[in-house]
Amino acid sequence: MIRVTLPHAALALSAILLAAFVWAGEPSVGHAQSAEETGLEIATEARERQKGFGNFTASLNMVLRNKRGQESKRELRLKVIEVEEDGDRTLFVFDRPRDVKGTAFLVHAHKNDADEQWLYLPALKRVKRISASKQSGSFMGSEFSYEDMGAVEVEKYAHRYLRDEPCGDLECAVLERVPLSEDSGYSRQVVWLDRGELRTQQIEFFDRREAHLKTMVIEDYEVYLDRFWRAGTITMTNHLTGKSTVLNWSDYEFGTDLDLGDFTRTALKRVR
Amino acid sequence: MIARFPVLLAASLWMLLSVLGAGAHADNGIADEIELSGRLSMETRLYPKSSAHPGQRSHASGLAVEATAYMEDDEGRSITVTPFYRYDAGDPDRTHADLREAFVLLYGDIGEDEWELRLGVDRVFWGVVESRSLVDIVNQTDLVEHPDEKTKLGQPMVHFTWSGDWGALELFGLTWHRERTFPGRRGRLRPGLVVDHGLTSYESGAEEWHLDLAARYGGSFGPVDVGLSVFDGTSREPTLLPTLADSEFVLAPYYEQITQFGLDTQLTTGPWLLKLEAIHRAGLQNRRLDQYLKYEEEDYAAFVAGGEYTIYAVWDSDADLSLIGEWTRDGRGRWATNAFENDILLVARLGLNDEQSTEFTISVLESLSSSSRVLSTEFKRRLSENWFLHLEASAYVGIDEDDVVYDVRRDSYIGVNLDYGF
Numbered sequence: 152m153i154r155v156t157l158p159h160a161a162l163a164l165s166a167i168l169l170a171a172f173v174w175a176g177e178p179s180v181g182h183a184q185s186a187e188e189t190g191l192e193i194a195t196e197a198r199e200r201q202k203g204f205g206n207f208t209a210s211l212n213m214v215l216r217n218k219r220g221q222e223s224k225r226e227l228r229l230k231v232i233e234v235e236e237d238g239d240r241t242l243f244v245f246d247r248p249r250d251v252k253g254t255a256f257l258v259h260a261h262k263n264d265a266d267e268q269w270l271y272l273p274a275l276k277r278v279k280r281i282s283a284s285k286q287s288g289s290f291m292g293s294e295f296s297y298e299d300m301g302a303v304e305v306e307k308y309a310h311r312y313l314r315d316e317p318c319g320d321l322e323c324a325v326l327e328r329v330p331l332s333e334d335s336g337y338s339r340q341v342v343w344l345d346r347g348e349l350r351t352q353q354i355e356f357f358d359r360r361e362a363h364l365k366t367m368v369i370e371d372y373e374v375y376l377d378r379f380w381r382a383g384t385i386t387m388t389n390h391l392t393g394k395s396t397v398l399n400w401s402d403y404e405f406g407t408d409l410d411l412g413d414f415t416r417t418a419l420k421r422v423r
Numbered sequence: 424m425i426a427r428f429p430v431l432l433a434a435s436l437w438m439l440l441s442v443l444g445a446g447a448h449a450d451n452g453i454a455d456e457i458e459l460s461g462r463l464s465m466e467t468r469l470y471p472k473s474s475a476h477p478g479q480r481s482h483a484s485g486l487a488v489e490a491t492a493y494m495e496d497d498e499g500r501s502i503t504v505t506p507f508y509r510y511d512a513g514d515p516d517r518t519h520a521d522l523r524e525a526f527v528l529l530y531g532d533i534g535e536d537e538w539e540l541r542l543g544v545d546r547v548f549w550g551v552v553e554s555r556s557l558v559d560i561v562n563q564t565d566l567v568e569h570p571d572e573k574t575k576l577g578q579p580m581v582h583f584t585w586s587g588d589w590g591a592l593e594l595f596g597l598t599w600h601r602e603r604t605f606p607g608r609r610g611r612l613r614p615g616l617v618v619d620h621g622l623t624s625y626e627s628g629a630e631e632w633h634l635d636l637a638a639r640y641g642g643s644f645g646p647v648d649v650g651l652s653v654f655d656g657t658s659r660e661p662t663l664l665p666t667l668a669d670s671e672f673v674l675a676p677y678y679e680q681i682t683q684f685g686l687d688t689q690l691t692t693g694p695w696l697l698k699l700e701a702i703h704r705a706g707l708q709n710r711r712l713d714q715y716l717k718y719e720e721e722d723y724a725a726f727v728a729g730g731e732y733t734i735y736a737v738w739d740s741d742a743d744l745s746l747i748g749e750w751t752r753d754g755r756g757r758w759a760t761n762a763f764e765n766d767i768l769l770v771a772r773l774g775l776n777d778e779q780s781t782e783f784t785i786s787v788l789e790s791l792s793s794s795s796r797v798l799s800t801e802f803k804r805r806l807s808e809n810w811f812l813h814l815e816a817s818a819y820v821g822i823d824e825d826d827v828v829y830d831v832r833r834d835s836y837i838g839v840n841l842d843y844g845f
Contacts, residue, residue, distance in 0.1 A: 215778055217778070247808060248805060248807075248809070249460075249808065249809050249844025249845060250780075250811040250842065250844050251780075264645070267643065267691075275548055275573065276546045276547060279551075280643075280689055280691050280696070281691070281696075282692075282694060283691075284693050284694050285735060288735055288736070288743060289741050289777075292777050292779070292780060336736070412532060415537070415586050415591070416591065417539055418537075421530070421539065423458070423495065
């Protein structure tokens with residue numbers, strides 16, 4: 152708890168001091184940005200470029216691999232809608248394994264308040280409000296946690312620019328971001344964004360003990376509607392357990408006829 | 424019940440076909456693709472103790488299948504049909520069929536808001552707590568399935584929902600009252616006398632065709648979810664009247680007209696879920712016999728209050744440990760018609776969050792007004808893509824002679840369920 156709030160408080164304080172310094176000292180000429188300012192600027196720009204997609208649907212196939220290389224599969228579909236001035240709303244519908252078929256999970260993400268989450272259990276026809284504190288928990292037994300599956304809101308992290316470096320064939324900006332939520336399972340994340348399109352290429356996750364827990368590699372980007380880059384393959388490797396999960400995305404469809412009425416508790420009950 | 428099933432099935436197929444026919448005239452009609460899914464469940468229950476009532480068997484083995492056919496057109500209109508069948512080798516009365524679902528679903532926009540209409544046989548759940556279904560009243564309980572009373576029979580209904588930012592208002596018209604299922608003479612987990620469905624009677628002259636009405640408002644206000652409901656019609660819970668039939672005492676189910684107001688609410692904050700369900704019910708009889716040897720009608724209130732606290736990543740693992748505590752209270756006290764007149768339920772559930780979704784649960788339902796106690800334990804684990812294992816054991820301990828569950832005092836059991844999903 153303290154580990155999160157202290158750096159945040161320190162950051163806020165330094166930002167205030169910096170602002171005061173800038174305001175007092177250099178009114179006209181551009182000043183050297185702090186690492187925090189640069190980090191926030193890049194993260195904000197990356198997020199801005201993601202805005203305006205309206206809604207989309209996609210299919211997701213997950214391959215869970217344990218240390219011995221044994222595989223198990225998950226299949227789900229998701230629907231996402233953008234909400235003005237707030238976080239996205241996402242509906243996950245599970246198809247496989249068969250015992251969870253028809254189970255659906257609705258998330259109303261919020262920028263400043265806690266997210267709202269409901270689970271639909273088809274056997275009982277029951278909609279259950281669940282706690283958004285479960286962020287660090289495993290998503291369907293995979294190496295992805297619930298917080299890894301959600302859209303990244305800039306407001307939920309404190310950012311810091313680290314360096315530029317090559318990443319594969321591209322040139323990347325490397326940022327560090329510290330989750331502000333106490334419920335997060337991470338102390339910090341290091342993110343590689345390519346300089347050209349500001350797409351996330353890789354993320355390293357550090358747990359609360361500062362151990363390098365997981366690495367996420369994002370590949371096979373394709374562009375939709377000329378603007379929106381979506382990944383085809385996301386691989387998460389857990390360095391502590393040797394397990395990994397590959398997400399294979401397909402059937403991206405933008406500009407569907409979804410509206411906010413498809414992301415309510417009533418709609419959750421008719422999901423197939 | 425089984426005799427009725429073909430009639431019910433025929434009626435719903437007719438409905439299905441007429442909609443299909445109507446769909447053919449529309450732009451695209453119903454999609455030609457029918458999505459099929461379902462579950463085949465093999466079950467064995469063992470009752471280690473000798474029976475309390477004559478004729479009862481010490482095991483029950485059988486098969487259950489529930490399959491769903493789903494069709495949807497380009498406009499999102501859909502038809503869902505879900506038949507269910509259980510075969511039980513131990514108790515012929517547990518062998519039964521039901522149409523769980525057979526409905527047409529339509530929806531659309533009203534300005535910023537949305538409407539939804541479900542027409543046909545469907546299941547509806549209301550409520551938030553774990554210990555019992557208190558507020559939930561739309562569907563009849565399929566009691567032979569499980570003593571937890573959470574499995575429901577399909578109910579014919581017209582179900583209209585109007586929803587928006589302000590929440591959802593649901594209106595129900597319900598008819599063709601379904602009778603509660605009860606284990607037969609050879610079955611365990613039954614009253615001491617056998618329930619004779621041939622002697623079923625109703626308070627309403629319209630009998631099972633009485634039109635029951637219900638409404639519910641549900642809304643979310645930040646961390647608080649609230650549901651307010653009202654039901655006016657035929658009780659889902661029968662009063663069981665001891666009756667002499669063919670020189671033997673049996674129980675005759677009697678379904679009264681009742682009015683129930685319900686509240687269900689949950690506060691979700693951090694790792695805490697705080698829950699409350701409460702009802703006020705008028706028109707139902709209690710267990711007290713008056714001077715004419717009739718049960719008394721008594722208006723009463725009942726509630727369940729409690730909470731759930733989850734420890735995430737417990738013991739530095741991926742597992743979550745949920746602790747649930749609920750207090751159930753029935754204003755009728757010892758004359759209550761169920762086992763929840765003044766009880767505490769404590770549950771510990773460990774979800775490993777592993778690939779197999781392994782889950783362990785232990786619980787105790789402890790009576791505060793008697794020595795009665797029900798201990799339960801459950802284990803669930805996925806075996807493969809299609810197979811799922813569910814083990815459970817329940818023990819009835821120190822059951823008081825005065826307790827509603829006295830009749831099942833020797834029915835502690837071990838159950839094994841192996842499910843195949845398709």
